[in-house]
Amino acid sequence: MDMHAHDRRRFLAIGAATAASAAPLLTACGAGFGGDRAKNDGSAADDITGSFDWKRAKGKTVKALLNKHPYTDALIADLKAFTEKTGIEVEYDVFPEDNYFDKLTVDLSSGRASYDVFMLGAYMVWQYGPPGWLEDLGPWMRNSSATGAEWDQEDFFPNLLSADQWSLKAGAPLGRGGQYALPWGWETNVVAYNTEVFKKLGLKPAETFDELREVAGAITRRAPGAGFDGMYGVAVRGSRSWATIHPGFMTMYARNGLKDFTVEGGKVKPAMNSPEAIAFTRDWAEMVRKGGPPSWTSYTWYQCSSDLGAKKAGMLFDADTAAYFQAVKGASPASGKIAFHPGPKGPGGSLATNMWIWSLGMNARSRNKSAAWLFLQWATGKEHLRKGAIEHNHIDPVRKSVGQDAAYKDKMRAIPGFIETFETVVDRTRIQFTPQEQFFDATTSWAAALQEIYGGKNASSVLNGLAGDLASKVG
Amino acid sequence: MPGRAAPVPVADHGAASGAGTGKRAARAVPAWRRSLRPYLLIVPALLLTGGILYPFGLGLYYTLFDFAASKPQPDLVGLGNYRRIFTQPAFWDSARVTVAYAVGAAAVETVLGVAVALLLHRSSLVGRVLEKVLILPLMIAPVIAAIMWKLMLQPSVGVINHLLEPFGLGGVQWTDTPTGALLSSIAVDVWVYTPFVAILALAGLRSLPASPFEAAAVDGAGWWFTFRRLTLPMLWPYVLVAVIFRFMDSLKVFDIIYALTEGGPGDSTMVLQIRAYLEAIRFQRYSFGISYMIVLWAVVYLVTMVLVRYLGRIQNRAAEVAR
Numbered sequence: 001m002d003m004h005a006h007d008r009r010r011f012l013a014i015g016a017a018t019a020a021s022a023a024p025l026l027t028a029c030g031a032g033f034g035g036d037r038a039k040n041d042g043s044a045a046d047d048i049t050g051s052f053d054w055k056r057a058k059g060k061t062v063k064a065l066l067n068k069h070p071y072t073d074a075l076i077a078d079l080k081a082f083t084e085k086t087g088i089e090v091e092y093d094v095f096p097e098d099n100y101f102d103k104l105t106v107d108l109s110s111g112r113a114s115y116d117v118f119m120l121g122a123y124m125v126w127q128y129g130p131p132g133w134l135e136d137l138g139p140w141m142r143n144s145s146a147t148g149a150e151w152d153q154e155d156f157f158p159n160l161l162s163a164d165q166w167s168l169k170a171g172a173p174l175g176r177g178g179q180y181a182l183p184w185g186w187e188t189n190v191v192a193y194n195t196e197v198f199k200k201l202g203l204k205p206a207e208t209f210d211e212l213r214e215v216a217g218a219i220t221r222r223a224p225g226a227g228f229d230g231m232y233g234v235a236v237r238g239s240r241s242w243a244t245i246h247p248g249f250m251t252m253y254a255r256n257g258l259k260d261f262t263v264e265g266g267k268v269k270p271a272m273n274s275p276e277a278i279a280f281t282r283d284w285a286e287m288v289r290k291g292g293p294p295s296w297t298s299y300t301w302y303q304c305s306s307d308l309g310a311k312k313a314g315m316l317f318d319a320d321t322a323a324y325f326q327a328v329k330g331a332s333p334a335s336g337k338i339a340f341h342p343g344p345k346g347p348g349g350s351l352a353t354n355m356w357i358w359s360l361g362m363n364a365r366s367r368n369k370s371a372a373w374l375f376l377q378w379a380t381g382k383e384h385l386r387k388g389a390i391e392h393n394h395i396d397p398v399r400k401s402v403g404q405d406a407a408y409k410d411k412m413r414a415i416p417g418f419i420e421t422f423e424t425v426v427d428r429t430r431i432q433f434t435p436q437e438q439f440f441d442a443t444t445s446w447a448a449a450l451q452e453i454y455g456g457k458n459a460s461s462v463l464n465g466l467a468g469d470l471a472s473k474v475g
Numbered sequence: 476m477p478g479r480a481a482p483v484p485v486a487d488h489g490a491a492s493g494a495g496t497g498k499r500a501a502r503a504v505p506a507w508r509r510s511l512r513p514y515l516l517i518v519p520a521l522l523l524t525g526g527i528l529y530p531f532g533l534g535l536y537y538t539l540f541d542f543a544a545s546k547p548q549p550d551l552v553g554l555g556n557y558r559r560i561f562t563q564p565a566f567w568d569s570a571r572v573t574v575a576y577a578v579g580a581a582a583v584e585t586v587l588g589v590a591v592a593l594l595l596h597r598s599s600l601v602g603r604v605l606e607k608v609l610i611l612p613l614m615i616a617p618v619i620a621a622i623m624w625k626l627m628l629q630p631s632v633g634v635i636n637h638l639l640e641p642f643g644l645g646g647v648q649w650t651d652t653p654t655g656a657l658l659s660s661i662a663v664d665v666w667v668y669t670p671f672v673a674i675l676a677l678a679g680l681r682s683l684p685a686s687p688f689e690a691a692a693v694d695g696a697g698w699w700f701t702f703r704r705l706t707l708p709m710l711w712p713y714v715l716v717a718v719i720f721r722f723m724d725s726l727k728v729f730d731i732i733y734a735l736t737e738g739g740p741g742d743s744t745m746v747l748q749i750r751a752y753l754e755a756i757r758f759q760r761y762s763f764g765i766s767y768m769i770v771l772w773a774v775v776y777l778v779t780m781v782l783v784r785y786l787g788r789i790q791n792r793a794a795e796v797a798r
Contacts, residue, residue: 102756102757105756105757105759106756109544109759127544127759130544130545131544131545131547132547230631230632239737239739240736240737240738240739240740240741241737293631294629294630294631294646294648294651295628295629295630295631295648295649295650295651296651297650297651297656297736297739297740298625298650298736298737312631437544437545438758440757440758441753441757441758444753444757447739448738448739448740448741448742449741451739451740451741452740452741452742454740455651455652455653455740455741457741469565
């Protein structure tokens with residue numbers, strides 16, 4: 001008999017032993033569930049004592065994850081000043097917006113601390129906050145040893161600072177609970193229009209939603225014959241993404257007094273299928289069909305913005321920055337011919353406006369929190385933000401002092417209606433969504449529903465289906 | 476057993492000859508090394524298998540829980556995720572879209588690929604030149620091809636509508652309607668992968684035996700008869716290999732559709748892979764997203780098993796025709 005027979009029983013025995021030895025390995029490799037929520041007992045900010053010192057973390061390196069954006073360009077251009085001030089080096093990766101949030105989400109959910117600081121929107125606080133991925137910056141802000149007096153918290157527009165505060169409970173209002181990010185740059189959603197085509201066609205900026213629909217349709221019908229080849233009425237986003245819902249659509253939705261969800265007894269219930277919401281959504285889809293961009297279902301802010309700049313769109317109902325970057329001298333064929341307007345009012349003259357805040361957050365698992373906080377403090381401080389607003393394109397200041405700065409105002413006066421529009425809507429600009437963890441699922445599905453209605457499906461049945469689906473996920 | 480007997484004659488030969496060069500060979504391999512050798516040889520295969528099975532097993536394990544970013548300490552739900560998937564209309568919608576896409580893409584690619592291969596096979600000089608051109612789409616990453624097509628299909632500035640305008644067909648909203656979006660996605664897939672089918676089919680055509688065709692020519696058989704009775708049956712195994720690869724890949728499609736339509740408009744191009752991605756990555760419902768992927772894997776596995784079994788039968792039949 002062969003002493004070394006490799007029989008089946010022997011092989012299985014070895015296999016079983018291997019499997020048994022692999023079990024601890026699985027755990028070691030992190031095969032277990034995420035768990036390990038960030039500890040809430042105490043903050044690393046409490047370790048900072050003594051007088052405030054910019055050089056406290058000298059020699060350290062902060063790793064930042066950034067989205068490709070003009071605000072980012074302004075930050076990167078000024079990083080040398082931060083290093084000189086603190087002795088801290090900043091290493092950064094920049095990703096385009098299409099991939100940025102997936103990269104950030106995967107990185108944070110992996111539990112690694114690859115990045116100490118990162119850009120995020122206020123909506124992301126609702127997704128990243130509950131799992132404990134974001135550092136509560138409140139204790140850092142309150143600690144005078146960690147935060148210099150010149151940082152001046154009172155200088156922020158209060159609605160912006162409170163937009164990044166949340167209690168992590170679905171449906172609970174913003175402005176209470178932890179400060180999970182700091183406002184750094186923001187965008188209000190208004191109408192920008194091509195003055196040339198408006199003048200030629202004898203049009204005026206729309207004061208109501210009905211007028212907006214009429215003006216958009218009129219431009220699409222008449223502009224090509226008036227020398228604006230291929231021009232359509234209004235550029236609005238349409239891709240199957242949450243980003244389609246939050247700018248123009250949500251602004252007009254809110255101005256009509258409509259809600260995405262209602263909160264009753266702590267339960268969040270979908271409300272995008274109320275009769276008024278159905279009627280509004282149907283009208284919005286009709287406006288896009290008659291006066292929106294061709295191939296609307298693939299439209300992101302990049303396309304909307306460039307269409308306004310390329311004189312393909314007569315109006316843009318989106319972030320003011322999206323129009324601003326086309327309006328500055330020499331930036332596009334339409335520059336010098338773009339003006340700003342707060343956009344249509346809702347019934348009763350409502351100018352409720354939805355906003356987007358580019359915020360800066362800190363990884364709760366960062367091993368470099370002291371240096372990371374100095375970076376956040378500098379990046380949201382008066383000195384850098386003023387420089388970004390005046391010398392670069394970091395417009396829409398999150399600080400009152402920058403908004404009132406004479407040099408900033410001089411710069412922005414070159415764009416017709418910009419300052420007036422900004423000052424009209426700034427106090428009425430808020431996050432109009434109900435904070436809840438399933439925000440991205442809800443708004444992506446909402447965008448898909450909007451596409452279906454645009455495609456001719458019955459608005460009532462589509463939105464009822466959406467509300468039914470979301471009720472089980474959100475409630 | 477030949478495998479185990481082999482070392483013995485070598486050692487014996489060296490010892491018997493007593494040649495100086497045979498000293499090293501003459502040394503008997505210790506028994507422990509001989510017994511260890513099979514295990515060492517199997518190590519790479521074991522590592523590879525482990526590398527495949529570890530994430531797969533881990534994924535399977537995760538599907539038994541309700542693990543999500545909002546619930547990092549999940550409950551055991553057993554097959555609850557699968558039950559939820561199969562009771563969701565969204566799943567069946569996605570399954571329908573996925574099958575429509577895979578069948579459509581694989582069918583068109585097969586017909587076009589074989590047709591192109593037949594054309595190239597007839598003219599050797601042109602064939603050789605065109606072969607080089609034909610392979611170009613395969614060298615482009617599918618996601619890049621999709622973005623390129625997205626630009627070309629733009630209704631107002633895209634080159635496709637510009638080319639169609641003289642025929643009165645301009646202004647088509649290619650990806651704005653549910654049917655248009657699905658057909659456009661299939662068209663991009665066809666553009667990228669038809670060369671793959673054509674190259675496999677061409678290789679098959681060039682390897683067919685000449686004698687059956689010569690005999691058919693002597694008997695005065697026409698082109699269609701020769702094609703139907705000789706070429707196709709003998710070529711079919713090669714084509715089927717291409718079909719299996721393309722069908723498997725099309726069932727798993729992600730990049731082309733995501734770059735072109737993101738699954739829209741509405742859910743009209745929401746294939747299973749995109750839904751799994753959205754669930755697992757975008758919405759961070761990890762267990763649920765992985766469950767989608769496991770279901771997709773099972774479907775692909777079963778379909779492939781059936782096709783591979785069919786391939787065996789086809790190969791036997793082709794061998795009979797060639798005889």
